[in-house]
Amino acid sequence: MAENSKIEWTDHTFNPWTGCTKVSPACDHCYAEEGSKRAGAKVGKWGPGMPRVRTTPANWAKPIKWDAQAKAEGRRFRVFCASLADVFDNEVDPAWRRNLFKLIAETPNLDWLLLTKRVGNALRMVKEIADLPRPGSHAGDLLAHQWRSGNPPKNVWLGITVCDQKEADRDIPKLLAVPAAKRFLSMEPALGAVDLTKIQWPEKHKVDVLRGGAWDLPGWVHKGFVNHSDMNTIDWVIVGGESGHGARPMHPDWARSLRDQCAEAGVPFLFKQWGEWVPRGPEAWGYPLVEGVPRIRLTDTGENGSDLGAGGDNHVWMQRAGKKAAGRMLDGRTWEGVPS
Ligand code: SF4
Numbered sequence: 415m416a417e418n419s420k421i422e423w424t425d426h427t428f429n430p431w432t433g434c435t436k437v438s439p440a441c442d443h444c445y446a447e448e449g450s451k452r453a454g455a456k457v458g459k460w461g462p463g464m465p466r467v468r469t470t471p472a473n474w475a476k477p478i479k480w481d482a483q484a485k486a487e488g489r490r491f492r493v494f495c496a497s498l499a500d501v502f503d504n505e506v507d508p509a510w511r512r513n514l515f516k517l518i519a520e521t522p523n524l525d526w527l528l529l530t531k532r533v534g535n536a537l538r539m540v541k542e543i544a545d546l547p548r549p550g551s552h553a554g555d556l557l558a559h560q561w562r563s564g565n566p567p568k569n570v571w572l573g574i575t576v577c578d579q580k581e582a583d584r585d586i587p588k589l590l591a592v593p594a595a596k597r598f599l600s601m602e603p604a605l606g607a608v609d610l611t612k613i614q615w616p617e618k619h620k621v622d623v624l625r626g627g628a629w630d631l632p633g634w635v636h637k638g639f640v641n642h643s644d645m646n647t648i649d650w651v652i653v654g655g656e657s658g659h660g661a662r663p664m665h666p667d668w669a670r671s672l673r674d675q676c677a678e679a680g681v682p683f684l685f686k687q688w689g690e691w692v693p694r695g696p697e698a699w700g701y702p703l704v705e706g707v708p709r710i711r712l713t714d715t716g717e718n719g720s721d722l723g724a725g726g727d728n729h730v731w732m733q734r735a736g737k738k739a740a741g742r743m744l745d746g747r748t749w750e751g752v753p754s
Pocket of ligand 1: 445500531
């Protein structure tokens, strides 16, 4: 639903509908699905063929109020869409998406953060709306027409969830292929190390998606890094560990490496949270040793946080402190980078 969001990287959260299907290891402990099991028919369900439910007209009216408030205050609000659904879900009636695009077009003082795990659908679904009957008669159609023509809405930031290197290699090239005012990564839950400076490209070479450039281009005599200042790049990286039932721990080196990659490239980095698990012992950076709570020994290759016994490399002991106690300090401070 709509609310003043408690999520650190947004001002508001808006769900145009609810319900979804799990498509990634990042979805394993989807809190929205858990909530839907306890709710009645007013809330969408999870899985292919299961009903998605549109939220109320009162809910849909809230972004109009936020937009007016933002205009009056001379500032912009970020709106995360969606936390209980996916904008580019195949199961959703395209007419709902068309209405969402209309709402986006009518709220120019809001920056809409469309976060998806289905970025491969994005351009197709934009075209689908542009091709609906009576193009141009509806603000959502006009937005889709312009977006399809390579002129994306200025108030849409397109983001994808990436939990490990495999997803990064698979989905970041797709994200960069979609026209967007800004592109961001939500790396939560972080389940493994990710090198954004060497994303595997479909043409077999590797690409630095933060600085913009390619490594070892096929057919080139010159080997090494070639800068491409005109290529699309990632504008923002958000990193966080998992919270809730069954949460998997995040090795501190995964977050630290992404922070350093972003710093090197001048890309804003936001550390959202540790999640349930926080480092303990000498690596704990001030986190006290809590006796009597579960602990595991996690290596930097993590196996999604399994108890790895005595083996593994670069291990760190993690303790289950709970999301609130674990907080959001990395190496003794918060990291709050946001694109301007
Ligand atoms: S995409 Fe998001 S809402 Fe959908 S199942 Fe995955 S975590 Fe849940």
